[in-house]
Amino acid sequence: MKASQPKILLLGYGNPGRLDDGLGPELAERIEKKNLPNVTVDADYQLMVEDAAVIAENDIVIFADAAVDGDGPFYFKPVIGKNEMSFSSHSAEPEQLVALAEKLFGAKTKCYILGIRGYEFNEFGQRLCDRAKTNLEKADEFITRAITENDFELKNK
Amino acid sequence: MSTDKSKRIVIEPVTRVEGHGKVSILLDENNKVKQARLHIVEFRGFERFIQGRPFWEVPVLVQRLCGICPVSHHLAAAKAMDIIVGGENLTPTAEKVRRLMHYGQTLQSHALHFFHLCSPDLLFGFDADPAVRNVIGIAAKFPELAVQGVMMRKFGQEIIKATAGKKIHGTGAIPGGINKNISIEERDDFLKDIDQMMEWSRGSVKIAKDYTIENIDMLAPFGSFDSSHMSLIRADGAMDLYHGGLRVIDFEGNKILDHVDYQNYTDYIAEEVKSWSYMKFPFLKSLGTDKGWYRVGPLARLNTCDFIDTPEAEAARKEFMAVTNGKPNNISMAYHWARMIELLHSVEKIKELLNDPDLQGTDLVVKGDRREEAVGLIEAPRGTLFHHYKVNEDDQVTMANLIVSTTHNNVPMNTAVTKVAEEYISGVPEITEGLLNRVEVAIRAYDPCLSCATHAMGKMPLVITLYDHAGNEIDKKSKQ
Numbered sequence: 001m002k003a004s005q006p007k008i009l010l011l012g013y014g015n016p017g018r019l020d021d022g023l024g025p026e027l028a029e030r031i032e033k034k035n036l037p038n039v040t041v042d043a044d045y046q047l048m049v050e051d052a053a054v055i056a057e058n059d060i061v062i063f064a065d066a067a068v069d070g071d072g073p074f075y076f077k078p079v080i081g082k083n084e085m086s087f088s089s090h091s092a093e094p095e096q097l098v099a100l101a102e103k104l105f106g107a108k109t110k111c112y113i114l115g116i117r118g119y120e121f122n123e124f125g126q127r128l129c130d131r132a133k134t135n136l137e138k139a140d141e142f143i144t145r146a147i148t149e150n151d152f153e154l155k156n157k
Numbered sequence: 158m159s160t161d162k163s164k165r166i167v168i169e170p171v172t173r174v175e176g177h178g179k180v181s182i183l184l185d186e187n188n189k190v191k192q193a194r195l196h197i198v199e200f201r202g203f204e205r206f207i208q209g210r211p212f213w214e215v216p217v218l219v220q221r222l223c224g225i226c227p228v229s230h231h232l233a234a235a236k237a238m239d240i241i242v243g244g245e246n247l248t249p250t251a252e253k254v255r256r257l258m259h260y261g262q263t264l265q266s267h268a269l270h271f272f273h274l275c276s277p278d279l280l281f282g283f284d285a286d287p288a289v290r291n292v293i294g295i296a297a298k299f300p301e302l303a304v305q306g307v308m309m310r311k312f313g314q315e316i317i318k319a320t321a322g323k324k325i326h327g328t329g330a331i332p333g334g335i336n337k338n339i340s341i342e343e344r345d346d347f348l349k350d351i352d353q354m355m356e357w358s359r360g361s362v363k364i365a366k367d368y369t370i371e372n373i374d375m376l377a378p379f380g381s382f383d384s385s386h387m388s389l390i391r392a393d394g395a396m397d398l399y400h401g402g403l404r405v406i407d408f409e410g411n412k413i414l415d416h417v418d419y420q421n422y423t424d425y426i427a428e429e430v431k432s433w434s435y436m437k438f439p440f441l442k443s444l445g446t447d448k449g450w451y452r453v454g455p456l457a458r459l460n461t462c463d464f465i466d467t468p469e470a471e472a473a474r475k476e477f478m479a480v481t482n483g484k485p486n487n488i489s490m491a492y493h494w495a496r497m498i499e500l501l502h503s504v505e506k507i508k509e510l511l512n513d514p515d516l517q518g519t520d521l522v523v524k525g526d527r528r529e530e531a532v533g534l535i536e537a538p539r540g541t542l543f544h545h546y547k548v549n550e551d552d553q554v555t556m557a558n559l560i561v562s563t564t565h566n567n568v569p570m571n572t573a574v575t576k577v578a579e580e581y582i583s584g585v586p587e588i589t590e591g592l593l594n595r596v597e598v599a600i601r602a603y604d605p606c607l608s609c610a611t612h613a614m615g616k617m618p619l620v621i622t623l624y625d626h627a628g629n630e631i632d633k634k635s636k637q
């Protein structure tokens with residue numbers, strides 16, 4: 001284990017009513033059930049600007065989302081603040097929130113994104129496809145170990 | 158065909174991003190604007206997704222429709238299901254907790270729009286560099302304002318969490334009532350911040366008012382047009398965002414409909430389908446498709462109501478109406494000022510409710526005679542939201558029809574885009590930066606929800622395509 005356990009937030013986001021888009025909230029539910037020390041878990045449909053304030057309240061934030069492409073089963077990488085916004089979108093991206101948290105609240109939070117590969121998004125339905133479930137298992141195992149060992153430099157997969 | 162297979166709904170166009178603000182402009186032979194259209198991707202499959210589900214699941218399920226305003230769908234569906242279970246006369250505790258939830262939603266939604274989307278246009282100007290004209294730019298130049306926006310959003314979201322439960326599985330409103338009240342501890346947590354919210358709300362109204370009045374000559378014609386306006390209205394004519402009868406006025410303020418029981422909305426309103434749009438086009442049957450369209454949302458609500466029942470918002474309403482000498486305000490950009498008056502009203506209402514001991518009541522649910530069909534309406538932040546359901550004797554939903562605010566504003570948004578295009582394409586067949594910026598600003602005034610029930614990991618570009626009189630594409634520009 002590395003240094004003393006920091007205050008960690010895992011924020012899963014996505015729409016459980018849109019198949020694999022629910023991977024983020026599903027992971028959040030799993031992690032919440034583990035009651036890991038110093039870990040707060042939250043889930044929402046989308047990221048919103050007020051999440052910038054929540055970022056600033058934590059030492060480490062992990063954004064858990066469904067990924068629409070990539071080889072799978074998941075990717076894990078640091079989030080770097082980005083000063084760009086898109087047209088009329090009501091939701092925000094992790095990079096934008098990190099930039100806001102730094103600018104508005106002086107946040108020094110380390111932020112990561114855990115993108116779990118999903119495959120089916122374009123129907124309404126509350127279920128994950130089999131391949132997404134497998135990826136979720138691996139992502140769960142990975143992030144649980146990273147949190148427990150307080151080591152976020154772990155190699156992907 | 159298996160049951161499972163028959164429930165599969167393919168959604169087109171196949172996309173996971175939030176949607177595109179796609180605009181097409183058709184020119185005539187003299188390069189004058191013949192037609193401008195805003196295309197918004199709207200998934201219609203959700204209504205079929207609900208069919209076959211037990212009615213009591215619907216207030217939870219419909220939150221999946223929109224990650225932006227799940228609370229509005231939750232409450233509209235719950236209001237319909239109240240009627241299904243014969244419990245529409247809610248207990249005081251149930252109604253007040255639901256209202257608190259709704260005002261929390263309106264506060265956070267309006268704060269998001271104003272601080273996140275609109276204030277960059279107002280504070281930097283329409284033609285400012287898009288790299289600066291955004292919330293990050295606001296954070297850099299007006300950090301106090303940006304913090305206010307974020308913290309007002311957070312306050313509203315926490316009210317929603319206290320009243321509706323978890324963000325992603327909100328279950329606060331159930332058929333015939335609610336499933337929890339507000340504890341003294343929760344109430345006191347909110348009360349300690351409420352005066353700060355009041356102060357910031359007043360400041361927001363002032364920004365919107367000062368901007369509108371100072372720039373009235375430029376704003377008055379900008380994407381503006383005469384139209385009818387529709388909203389719910391309380392029995393005494395007050396603005397009521399949670400419940401009431403339907404009122405529609407024409408552009409001069411003459412009442413077309415008044416205190417109409419929305420259970421009978423199909424007697425008055427129909428929806429037209431057009432081949433070029435996924436969205437339907439609602440209209441008043443009495444006026445037909447060409448003249449029967451109307452606007453909804455903050456501007457419409459300010460125009461339709463006789464008064465607002467909270468003192469500071471009422472004073473602000475009087476100032477707002479004075480600009481048009483008491484007649485309906487048909488200036489598209491006045492949506493922003495109207496929205497901030499509603500934000501102030503919502504905070505006043507939250508304060509009033511938090512001081513009401515009924516929030517701690519324990520009589521939460523009522524039920525009566527079971528019914529098979531019901532309509533739930535609510536004034537969502539963007540406008541009137543209709544939920545219409547039929548439920549069979551096995552408690553399964555057999556029909557659902559939803560008309561969302563952005564659909565009501567379909568023709569108005571198209572009209573606003575057309576007005577802007579007419580002004581900025583004067584014989585020159587190209588898309589200038591000025592046009593692109595102004596189309597963006599005009600659409601944004603309506604705060605359309607372009608969400609498609611899935612969050613946006615990607616970008617949502619505004620794409621404008623210009624066609625000549627023969628239908629050939631001659632220019633195309635997009636803005637990320």
